[in-house]
Amino acid sequence: NDWRPNATPMIALGQGRWVKDLTLPPGTYEYRLVVDGCNWSPDPHAPETAPNPFGGWNSVLRIAASAQACSR
Numbered sequence: 001n002d003w004r005p006n007a008t009p010m011i012a013l014g015q016g017r018w019v020k021d022l023t024l025p026p027g028t029y030e031y032r033l034v035v036d037g038c039n040w041s042p043d044p045h046a047p048e049t050a051p052n053p054f055g056g057w058n059s060v061l062r063i064a065a066s067a068q069a070c071s072r
Contacts, residue, residue, distance in 0.1 A: 005034040026065040030058035 001007035010018040030050055032040045042049055046059035 005037075024061075024063050026063045029061045029063070031061065032056075032058055 008020055008022065010020040013019055030052070031043070032052075033043055035041050040056070042057045043059035046061070048060040048062070049057040050060050052058045
């Protein structure tokens, strides 16, 4: 979403849980969470991070290509 916080808002599930379903093509994606509308934060549950140019950390999500079905 080109780092636009309002482009893909998450849905509150309650009890501090949020969700957003996205369909992404294979690739590597860096992201941050926007908390309370203005605080950018890495995802505390992301297994991988990468430094960003602002001295902080981005969370990293890698989407692998799906296996192609064999045709007969």
